[in-house]
Amino acid sequence: MIQKAINILRVRWPEVMLVVGLHVAMALLVEDVVAATEGMDASSAAPPFWASFLLGMGMILCGILWQMIYLGFLKTAAVSEGEPKQPMQLLRTGRPYFWRILLFQMMLGFAVMLLNAVFLNVLGGLIWQGRSIEQLPVWFAQVCALGGMLIVLKPMLLVPACVIVYDISAFVAFGQMRFYRLGQIGGIFKAIIIGFGIIALSVLPSVLLGIEGPWRYISSGLYSAAISLVLLALAMMAVLWVQQQFEVEMAEASEEESCV
Numbered sequence: 192m193i194q195k196a197i198n199i200l201r202v203r204w205p206e207v208m209l210v211v212g213l214h215v216a217m218a219l220l221v222e223d224v225v226a227a228t229e230g231m232d233a234s235s236a237a238p239p240f241w242a243s244f245l246l247g248m249g250m251i252l253c254g255i256l257w258q259m260i261y262l263g264f265l266k267t268a269a270v271s272e273g274e275p276k277q278p279m280q281l282l283r284t285g286r287p288y289f290w291r292i293l294l295f296q297m298m299l300g301f302a303v304m305l306l307n308a309v310f311l312n313v314l315g316g317l318i319w320q321g322r323s324i325e326q327l328p329v330w331f332a333q334v335c336a337l338g339g340m341l342i343v344l345k346p347m348l349l350v351p352a353c354v355i356v357y358d359i360s361a362f363v364a365f366g367q368m369r370f371y372r373l374g375q376i377g378g379i380f381k382a383i384i385i386g387f388g389i390i391a392l393s394v395l396p397s398v399l400l401g402i403e404g405p406w407r408y409i410s411s412g413l414y415s416a417a418i419s420l421v422l423l424a425l426a427m428m429a430v431l432w433v434q435q436q437f438e439v440e441m442a443e444a445s446e447e448e449s450c451v
Contacts, residue, residue, distance in 0.1 A: 192376055192377040192378050192379070192428050192431060192432055193377070193378040193381065193382050193428065195272075195428075195431055196382075196424055196427045196428045196431060197424075198273060199268050199272055199273050199427065200423075200424060200427070202273035202275070203264075203268075203273060203275055203276075205275070206264055206275065206276060206278075206281065207264075207420070207423065209260065209278060210257070210260060210261050210264055210419070210423060211416055211419045211420050211423065213253070213256075213257040213260070214257060214261075214415060214416075214419040215412055215415045215416050215419060216253075217250070217253055217254060217257060218411065218412075218415040219408060219411060219412060219415070220250065220253075221250070222407075222411055224246070224250075255289065256282065258285070258289050258296075259281075259282050259285040259286050259289045260278065260281045260282055260285060261285065261423070262284075262285030262288045262289055262292070262351070262355065263276075263280070263281030263282060263283070263284035263285030263286075263288075264276075264281050264285070264423075265285075265351065265352075265355055265426055265427060265430045266284050266285060266288065266355045266430075267280070267281065267284055268427050268430060268431065269355060269356055269430045269431060269433075269434040270434070272431075288351075288354055288355055291354055291359075291360050291361055292350070292351055292354050292361045294361065295350060295361035295362065295365065296361075299343060299346065299347060302339075302343055303336070303339045303340060303343055304339075306338065306339035306342055306343070307332070307335050307336050307338075307339045308324075310335035310338050310339065311324050311327060311331075311332060311335050312324065314331075314335065315327045315331065315335075318331075328397075329397050330394045330397040333394050333397065333414055334391065334394060337387055337390060337391065340422075341383075341387065344373070344383070344425075345368065345373055346365060346368060347422075347426075348373070348425055348426055348428075348429040349364075349368045349371055349373075349429055349433070350364045350365050350368060351364075351426065351429075351430075352426070352429040352430040352432075352433040353367050353368065353433055355430055355433075356430065356433045356434050356437050357433075357437060371433075375432070376428055376429060376432040377432070378428075379425070379428055379429075382424065382425060382428060383425065386421035386422075386424065386425060387421070389417050389421060390414070390417045390418055390421055392417075393413045393414045393416075393417035393418075394414060396409055396410035396413055396414075397410040397411075397414065
């Protein structure tokens with residue numbers, strides 16, 4: 192399954208660049224907005240309401256468009272594999288699945304944030320005693336984020352895959368997930384080890400170059416690109432495997448009907 196996913200990524204590299212590029216751009220924009228907000232003091236002039244509103248709505252819209260394109264890429268990879276698609280095709284294909292999976296994605300994101308906070312407080316308190324979370328190194332927060340993602344990796348991969356392939360709701364897919372194991376996906380654990388190793392290495396620029404000035408864009412960009420590409424590859428492996436299971440079930444059902 193690893194080689195099949197790599198072949199699709201290689202053939203459809205312009206779409207991969209679109210998905211990863213949009214994710215990196217949004218991550219850097221959010222970082223800039225958060226940094227600007229934290230840097231404002233009481234004497235600073237607050238931006239006009241309409242500017243803040245338009246910025247917020249723009250970020251939400253970009254996030255929705257990116258998620259639709261991402262889901263559309265996974266769906267077309269499942270049914271068309273290496274056949275290239277245009278961005279509008281990806282958008283139209285992924286739109287129905289976005290609304291089905293939105294609430295689940297929000298809950299999953301909250302769970303990852305909660306796990307990250309636990310890791311930061313517990314491990315950060317053990318290693319850097321007396322420091323607040325805000326004073327912990329950025330690279331340490333990035334490493335802790337990997338721990339949170341690993342814990343929820345099964346639902347993160349299999350629930351969207353089941354929604355896309357079986358055309359069901361996210362919560363039905365969550366219940367169906369108990370019938371699957373990640374180990375059933377050929378080579379998934381090898382891909383997870385290699386992929387998360389790549390993400391861990393992408394933290395090095397934050398340690399070596401720091402996070403001040405233009406270096407922040409390089410270090411944060413590499414980290415976001417690594418996460419986006421690795422999770423896209425893992426999600427595609429899950430979708431391809433679930434699609435394979437679905438086709439086997441359809442073939443067995445067809446045989447049973449023909450026998451009757």
